[in-house]
Amino acid sequence: MIIDAHCHIWDETLINGDFSKLIDGVIKKLKCPDPKYISDGSVERLLREMDEAGIDKTVILGLDGDFLFRSTISYKFYNDFVADILKNYPDKFIGFAGIDPRRGKEAIMELERCVEELGFGGVKFWTLTGFYPDDKKFYPFYERVEELNVPILVHTGLGPQYTYLKYCQPIYVDTIAVDFPDINFIMAHMGDPFTNQALAVAGKNPNVYIDISAWEPVFKFSPPAFVQTLYQAKMTCGIEKILFGSDWPLFTHILSQQDWVKAIKKLKIPPPLRLMGITEFTEEEKTAILGNNAAKILGL
Ligand SMILES: [Zn+2]
Numbered sequence: 001m002i003i004d005a006h007c008h009i010w011d012e013t014l015i016n017g018d019f020s021k022l023i024d025g026v027i028k029k030l031k032c033p034d035p036k037y038i039s040d041g042s043v044e045r046l047l048r049e050m051d052e053a054g055i056d057k058t059v060i061l062g063l064d065g066d067f068l069f070r071s072t073i074s075y076k077f078y079n080d081f082v083a084d085i086l087k088n089y090p091d092k093f094i095g096f097a098g099i100d101p102r103r104g105k106e107a108i109m110e111l112e113r114c115v116e117e118l119g120f121g122g123v124k125f126w127t128l129t130g131f132y133p134d135d136k137k138f139y140p141f142y143e144r145v146e147e148l149n150v151p152i153l154v155h156t157g158l159g160p161q162y163t164y165l166k167y168c169q170p171i172y173v174d175t176i177a178v179d180f181p182d183i184n185f186i187m188a189h190m191g192d193p194f195t196n197q198a199l200a201v202a203g204k205n206p207n208v209y210i211d212i213s214a215w216e217p218v219f220k221f222s223p224p225a226f227v228q229t230l231y232q233a234k235m236t237c238g239i240e241k242i243l244f245g246s247d248w249p250l251f252t253h254i255l256s257q258q259d260w261v262k263a264i265k266k267l268k269i270p271p272p273l274r275l276m277g278i279t280e281f282t283e284e285e286k287t288a289i290l291g292n293n294a295a296k297i298l299g300l
Pocket of ligand 1: 006008188247
């Protein structure tokens with residue numbers, strides 16, 4: 001089974017206010033030739049591209065950016081938007097609720113609503129809006145997450161313009177991973193460019209995973225650099241910690257979903273890296289990255 005563990009979904013209603021400024025910034029930064037590649041985050045397009053790529057299931061993430069971005073819609077509206085998709089395509093999607101833990105009791109109520117009533121399978125933290133995930137004030141939230149037995153995907157690494165980088169260092173996941181050993185944490189983007197830190201945290205803690213979303217440009221423009229990092233991840237964390245993800249639709253103008261899946265399926269160690277002692281990924285390891293690892297965490 002192929003699972004994309006990190007995808008976004010949006011339309012004109014969701015892209016408004018400061019969020020549209022953010023998306024415009026990404027379009028410019030990534031030199032996207034046609035803005036539609038990034039601004040069209042419709043479910044119809046996603047289903048089409050999943051189909052082309054042979055992706056069986058996709059994790060779609062709600063986003064709670066209310067603490068940083070002015071918008072006419074609220075984080076609950078975003079979660080409801082995701083919930084509608086889950087209702088229409090229960091076999092295709094797993095929803096992660098966008099919840100900012102700074103909301104305190106309200107965050108716990110939204111967690112319960114999303115998981116117990118709407119069938120979400122996890123939580124997404126958008127740390128780049130300005131919070132350290134290991135703040136002790138959030139511990140009651142984690143206690144409830146532990147009881148509900150769902151994973152948390154934490155944004156780590158680089159974010160777009162207008163967002164804060166200091167909160168996005170993987171090291172802030174270490175404390176909560178130690179204090180809540182029964183919660184599985186997924187660190188997005190292998191923490192890029194704090195990759196070494198991400199691998200250290202995921203390597204030490206049995207309950208911390210990494211996803212390879214947003215690494216499409218590295219693969220496209222320097223396959224050996226991507227392969228070397230992936231190999232380092234395997235050696236430091238273990239193959240079972242690596243999850244396939246895309247950050248769809250943000251990098252589709254650089255690499256299609258189909259080519260990103262192919263990149264892992266046909267992964268080959270280039271000759272210079274073989275000379276360095278780097279060995280091929282086995283078929284079993286590729287299958288683990290592409291979906292088997294995520295299936296275990298998501299309880300599929
Ligand atoms: Zn993302």
